[in-house]
Amino acid sequence: MKTLLVTGGAGFIGSNFCHYWAKQYPEDKVVVLDALTYAGHQEYLSELQAQAGLEFVHGDIRDYALLEELFAKYPFDHIVHFAAESHVDRSITGPDAFIETNIIGTHNLLKLAKQYWIDQEKPGHRFHHVSTDEVYGSLEADDPAFSETTAFAPNSPYSASKAASDHLVRAYHHTYGLNVSTSNCSNNYGPRQDKEKLIPLIIHNILHGKQLPIYGDGMNIRDWLYVDDHCYAIDLILQKGNAGEVYNVGGENEWANLHIVELICDLIDKKLQDNPEYLARFNSSPVANGSKARDLISFVKDRAGHDRRYAIDPGKCHAELNYHPKETFETGIAKTLDWYLTEALKA
Template sequence: MAQSDESVLNYDKLTYAGNLNNLTSLRNDERHLFVQGDICDGEKLAALFAEHQPRAILHFAAESHVDRSIHGPAAFVTTNVNGTFTLLEAARAYWNTLDADKKAAFRFLHVSTDEVYGTLSAEDPPFTETTAYAPNSPYSASKAASDHLVRAYHHTYGMPVLTTNCSNNYGAYHFPEKLIPLIITNARAGKDLPVYGDGQQVRDWLYVTDHCAAIRRVLESGRVGETYNVGGWNEQTNLSVVHTICDLLDELQAKPTGSYRDQIKHITDRPGHDRRYAIDARKIERELGWKPAETFETGLRKTVEWYLANDAWVAQVQSGDYMKWVDLQYSNKEQA
């Protein structure tokens, strides 16, 4: 919102990872309106579209944690597949009420993931926008389904859609079920730092503000019906990420004795764990002039510093439900 004077309606169900405290800086901003609601509630969506007449819809809503999708895939199908369908239907009905100029200017931007492309070997080139889909987890399969629905609504109904497939995000306000905030919070609490298998799984890391900038560029100037891969050009093994976090904490908040690396514990790998993701982000740079501003080193330092400065936020989000999940996911894992 700092980039324009346009108003934004923020629609969120506020499930376990939702947190109104993340919106504190917008509390007195008249351009921002928060509405709590379910993406699967078509009647509520239709009423909001009719009332607020949006010029664009940015579809971020998703269940997104692979581990949770392994334990409970139904929620991922409900939100990511059925929810996307419901949102598309409501958007299509609204779009069809617009006059010709507004209809042509309208955009439906669908935010997706690189995981829909499957896994790469060490020698494979990075994913491009034409890489065949090969999702390997319930999460990525549900996102692949949502991508296909968005594409179909463009080709069948002519809806002006855009799709972005991004790599692993990180930064401030990241819910601590994901690798980077989990390692930061566990390290500071003196807990084990769980690393799946040998820790050599490779991911491309994208700082969250770089991702936001990319989405703005795609919304402004992306070609209707196109997909844009958004990556950070920062391939790292999971173990390297953990080591770098430990080293930053050793520098910024040293333990009385030893290193945070001493808390690392290799555990049994998760089922179907993809070995490598990598994004070729040349299309979005070539067509729209976007490239990431942060390196992994600068972005990760900012992230660790944010968590060190925001203990109250961390304590608030680590609710009883969150701790139950951590116990379910990690307490009974055998050491690898």
């Protein structure tokens, strides 16, 4: 039996990780710490709190005194650190929160992990830091995908703050011997994602007959990874990953933003046409009014510093951890769409 601290566990990837972990390791104790900002929803964990004994703590990783209380109270074996400000647009208009949470908050956790694990000689610990492919900067169309040895070249306040936190995690391993690992993942999609992100935003807007804003020419390319496959990769890293190592986790699934939007438009059109209950409920959608979801697409001024392409080379994960995504993009996007339609019906 292990005791895990999962920071940001009420957010998108964090809550999915908690559901994944409860299924795989029901005997483990999981303590979730989340500040419940706009992207955190405690109700995503309500089933686990009722059935699996998960404990939720409403708090901020910037609150060092609260973190001290948690470390004194619980014998943590692992920390899985998701908590972060993560929306690039918000980092452009308000970078301070990204510096405070992503850098200072991460450092607070590292200091206490060192105090309780290294200074007290606790064996078997692991601090796993969840990062992003955005720390590597931008790729041209013909560039090779990012590897773990790609130089950092962050282009937004968000990615710069994550790069700084990655360096801190590395430093605590090399300086103090803290057992750490880092995963840099590509764009995640799936259930429980906030609708400010591309895929849930597009789904929401189609169902309510709103415009689908596409930055620039829509040809910015991202590598898409189903969220449960990301959780599976973290599990493998905790089990098999070597201390101090970085693992790039990707879906080998590159799509231009415009093409993703067009795909979702076509899938929702078909879902509504084939399901009278959906069609009646979402009567503001284009299909309910005799047109197509693609008619809602509109192009808007490009975002400042918008990276052109991200792509992850997951070869190290394949070779060292025998990691391979379990979902194809077709199965993953179908599950994602079904989840959001079911949630929309409840609203």
